[in-house]
Amino acid sequence: MTKRLITDSSEWSFPLLERFDREIAERAHNVYGLDTYANQVEVISSEQMIDAYSSVGLPIYYQHWSFGKQFVATEQTYRRGQMGLAYEIVINSDPCIAYLMEENSLPMQALVIAHASYGHNSFFKGNYLFRTWTSADAIIDYLVFARKYIAQCEERYGHEEVELLLDSCHALMNHGVDRYKRPAPLSMAEEQRRQLERETYLQYQVNDLWRTLPRQEGSAEEGGEIRWPEEPQENLLYFIEKNAPLLEPWQREVVRIVRKIGQYFYPQRQTQVMNEGWATFWHYTLLNHLYDDGLVSDGFMMEFLQSHTSVVLQPPFDAPYYNGINPYALGFAMMRDIRRICESPTEEDRYWFPDFAGGDWKKVLDFAMRNFKDESFIAQFLSPTLMRDFHLFAICDDDREEHLNVTAIHEEQGYRALRQALAEQYNLGTREPNIQVFSVDRRGDRSMTLRHFTHNRRPLGDSVEEMLRHIRRLWGFAVRLESVDEQGRVQLVGEAI
């Protein structure tokens, strides 16, 4: 093949970006079979990037002081030079919106296009969590609606009031997700929404909690001590939205907005390693492909590899800048490893991965991308080779013992335990406290009892008091938090009356 460099300049221009995009898209779609949403690539300045940061990357968001705080913090660290900005932000929407910073050089822009517009994009479209939990085509509309609605509420009920409500909702944002139920589509037409609001209103009119007429003695159920809700509820925000007796309809709608947006981010929190690994793997593969085809120069590749390697750097645990396992590094290594296992499996690989060792790597990777989240992905695909490469070791920190205990290292006897431990580290269920609505005293003081189901005796952090006050504000009546240990013993942790 003759050399047919696209360019040897490192300055980008719109025609060049389009050209790169065309070349990358052709390979991504035709050679590697990536399925993506349409792409929308927006070039922005670094200030705008900081803006985008502070609204969690969403192109439009309602207004709240905490985003201002985020903005101030980001701006500060950026100005001091303590932190470079991300080269890109990508949003799970259809079309998939990716931001490029104007300061990036051409190789960086190409990397970002491959990474975000084809890597992340295909992940958003394919992964089961995103398919189940988010509707990419509706999110932007929903955000526009949310912003307008909250602005209206501020006008009508005052900034303060809305801000307090949002504070409390934000505190519970991570507890506003149904983990097992498929949610309704995020956005809906205006009419449907209105209807829903009325429904909610009616529901709360007939709510048992609201009933003030004393029951006739005779009709009271046996014992009268049926716990309500019958099943513990893990979705605190949903429970509050539907059942808090004193919330106004608009307040319910605000709770709902925060809940819906929290839900939108829920898959992201569970697929960090996979998502970044997938995107990194594809920018690496795609740009190398361009190089193999002679489209880009050596200088281009050097610059690209320089950024790439710094992204996938994994410092060892005793390095001063060690900050946990780098999801880019782990994810990228695992994706590459899967390809290696398919293309040139060793005996060990055949023993560990009989299903796909020697198989078609594109199919295996596609399968993995579609059907797993971090926890299960690691449990399924982390190979002994990688554990050795990363020199992984597991430590058990038991506060009853004086020393930390090394429970497994990268050796034959340790592989399974190590893999299990690492997978568990990415299990949201253990990472975040498991707190559920246990009961509500409907006949009495309407107080709500929450239960924290402890795992490995890990207690709650010091934010409990404040959190209870937030929940109290939403619920409107006293809130109690109990913790249940593994033996089923119940203990009162805190109370907000």
Place this chain on the structure above:
Amino acid sequence: MSHFIDRRLNGRNKSTVNRQRFLKRYKTQLKRAVADAVNKRSITDIDSGEKVGIPSRDISEPVFHHGKGGVRDMVHPGNREFMRGDKIRRPEGGSGEGSGQGKAGKGGTGEDDFVFELSREEFLDLLFDDLELPNLVRNQLIGTTEFKTVRAGYATQGAPTNIDVVRSLKGAIARRTALGAPSRARIRELEEEIEGLLATGIGEDDIQVRERREEIDRLKTRIAALPFIDTFDLRYQSFVKQPEPTSKAVMLCIMDVSGSMDQVRKNLAKRFFILLYLFLQRNYDKIEVVFIRHHTIAQEVDEQEFFYSRETGGTVVSSALNLAYEVVSERYDPSVWNIYAAQASDGDNWDSDSGVCRDILMQQIMPLMRYYAYVEITPRQHQSLWYAYQEVMAAHAHFAMQQIDGTDDIYPVFRELFKRQDV
């Protein structure tokens, strides 16, 4: 196919509202931080923005999270020496090799204050929040004695120097065109008739032709007689005077530099003057500062000398007041200038002089002033000057005095002097 959009020209400050909300929410904490900052930092750079810190716990957004304790399994990379079953000493502080939580990584400031920079405007807003310049309203109402000359189109009358030549000549051309138009039309008509007549074979001498030629000549004379320029055409540039609210202020800094004022006290005074200067700057476009220092005699000096030169000797405050009065009456017409004065002293004065000071102030200076602030920098008991000034204060609402003990007092005292006066 991908769609490329250039968003760089879109607004950059999408987060401004959120930033403002953040500042508003933490106004109390910020004000405290700003007040601390004023007292701490060196005076020369008070004009710039300021880094302020708010305790992180005040602005944290709580979520349920796990605390310390219990059993935790962690996986780390980079093992070199450990074997299964090894016991490792628990690292201090919970981070590091054992439980690399990496808390300190975020933002680099760890668990400390949430530190960020306020712009100069934000800083000054917070610094002077709830303060107001006494008598500012009055300034704006009565301060309209200064005029600014502005163009106001053209007038038909005026001084010859203001004649607008171009405009006048344009008018003349128009007039001549207008007045000559009927004659010229008639001439054209006549010429056409002559041509028509000639075409029928009639000679030049024919009566009809001659009559017409004569009429043309008459008309041409009439056109020529139109004046090239007429008084009617003249246009004058018109200027009117617009009253302008005064936005000029002069600040008189009066300081005692006698032997008893040491450098520490001078620094305190300087801070006070600078606060006042900044505060005035927010309210006036233009500020002049006059430095008057005195011991037994008063001098007008420049800033450097004012703050740093060393003098010794006794104290006669009235000398400075006299000089101040002279300076004002010579250079600063009170109808044009808003005059503020700040006096700093340790309170020492010749006993017999205090009464003189009181009289000068009451009779000469105070009527000229917008505001007169006196700060006494002394931890000791008040002396005669203070009591003399108390009489002034009783008589004049725009006279204020406070005592400063140390650095920490300056800002509160300043606030006290300029706090918003409820009407």
